[in-house]
Amino acid sequence: MLENTASSPKYDVFIVHSSEDAAKARIFNQALNDMGLVAFDNINEGPAFVIGRPVFDNIIHAVKHSKLVLILITKHAISSHWVTLETLVALEKSDRENVLCVRLVFEGVSEMERQNFKRGILTSIPDIIVDFNKDKWKDEFVAIIKENIPVQKLLPAGNVAHGLVFNYFIGYLAYVLPAMSKTVEKIEYFTPDKFSKKFFVVMPESCEVKPLEGKYKNFLIEKMEGSLEMDVTHGDKQRKYTLTVYKITKENEFYYFCADCPFIIATMLKMKEMGFADIDVHFQGVRFYMTLKELVEHRSNPDYKDTTNFIMFDGSAQSSSPALEIWQSLKKEFSTNEDHETTVVTRNGVAVESYPSLTVSVINSTDGDIVAEEVIQFLTMHGMNFTSGGAAKKSSDTDDICIRWKIFILTDTSTKDKVMELEFNAALSESISKNQIQVIPILVKGVDIETIPYGFKWTTVLKQEDPLYLEKMWKTLHEDRHMEELQHAGSLFEGLAYSYMLNYMSFNLVGKTGDGRDFTERFVDAVKKYKVNCKIVPKVYVIVPSSCEFPPPGTQFEKEEHLGPVEPIVQGFRKYFLQLYVLTISRPGKWKDVKVCYAREYATPAIALRDMTRLPFAGLSVKDMKKQAKQFADFSNEITQHDIFNREIGDVKDKCSILYFEDDKHGMAAVTELLEEQIIQCLEKRLFVEPPNIESTF
Structure with missing residues (x-):
């Protein structure tokens, strides 16, 4: 058997296969038994997956309790999203344990199909092509199973998709979904038989986000004039969420619906294109979709039950469209049961x-x-x-x-x-x-x-x-089984940091206003507007408390004054604001009573980490939350200093700092000390701007 210890998983091998390949799985199962190995799919021990438990939870359980995950790839399984998910979960386990615990077994597929499947991170996984007609197939199979292979950093970008899912859910869907069914009735052309109260999350598997509207064969999708708007508070920021309304038409029939293609998934494509990481967009895209679907529909989230339709489509081809899937979902929602004679359950007679x-x-x-x-x-x-x-x-x-x-x-x-x-x-x-x-x-x-x-x-x-x-x-x-199986949260901080820096902060740091004013000029104009006589450090300080808890909006630190917003950068329908503050430095010597303007905010990805500890499905402990909050701050600072980021995005090295502090130990007063230290460094390096008509004292 594979090396076993008291803390080892119960099973040696978990055989991943499609339901159509059960007979083939039994052949491999017998081969494993002949080797003295215990397989999770062993027919003598009953079904591999617990009956009545959601499939997603069963996958997490099976991978966690098996040393090795054997992926059986046949013509049935090669395009299965479940097989893709199980493969990625096993790779995440490999990355955590630093031992490659995944093997690929191809049976009945062509060499071209094999090559198409083995892309990205899968290229480094050992595989074997099995032909049951050959006498020595078992010997080759045994060799690849027993081979001990150290992991070679299979996931250089960490568990990117998992972090992005919770960021998208906690920062957007958690507000939108409960409110939409009530808000949608305010639209002027709302009718209960034509306007869906469900929110459509439309995701291209390629992670290439494109406009949803257009003409697609028999369908026309139009973006409507009216939209749904809702004001929310997220962290320390006031946000206005605008839900786009679409109309889909086929011949003389039409429906209205609200939809979003998560822009956050473009982070993964951008990371690959910029050269930050050799991320497998296909695998991470499927991981994002399936994890988001499970999260929204999870039993611990009753407020989101029946609020969402999830649509996934190829997205790689120019003609690829989710129109048919959207239409079918709407038809199903508005169809009646008149063509089906409902029969009351007769076997039990009562509910x-x-x-x-x-x-x-x-x-x-x-x-x-x-x-x-x-x-x-x-x-x-x-x-x-x-x-x-x-x-x-x-x-x-x-x-x-x-x-x-x-x-x-x-x-x-x-x-x-x-x-x-x-x-x-x-x-x-x-x-x-x-x-x-x-x-x-x-x-x-x-x-x-x-x-x-x-x-x-x-x-x-x-x-x-x-x-x-x-x-x-x-x-x-005769078994006593629980409903849910917690998954390991994995390395979330990298995905959260990439998303925060690429999809949010970069717009504020390098974007320009409608009339062409850059980052520094926006600060200078704000100082004029608020008529303050102080030096300007054109920089954003991002606060990351170890508790990931934020004070109420408008909270000010000691010796700090809030002036107001800097003129925002507009990208599409979204505005990117910075809030301007004045800090009075009270250090002895030349820093006595010096007033300095700067921008600061709390890191909203920390909200995702905090809320994950409160969601049973997320699998993140408070201890790990604090660790990953620190990792998020450190890694975000790394990104701002990275040559690739500064070359591809623009010069941001001196425009942003992420400040982590242990508020549970030192309280909020520690932030003022951190800010003073950071601002003094900028003053000493002369990284500041004098306001108009104010002479330098240096």
């Missing part, structure tokens, strides 16, 4: 959430009835007695089982039925509140999991086509 026993729920259909009968007969043989309604009676040896489990038979009919969907959601809600898995979905043979709604699709299901599905169901009934 799932109120019946204190094991229940089997199915909508009347031939296939569903057959599977329901199989399940009931199997459970009856194991000591459970059912009423005619399909509810199990309590008995001495099945009391614990009966009071907990709800079994849902999923057919093409049942997954479209509103009653079944409500009952399924109610059962899941009960599971969430108890943090205990108690729902078992069973997918009837022949039903395509890709065609069923999200709530069913991304919850791990049993499949009737699996010959052992009844045995696996019975095993699940």
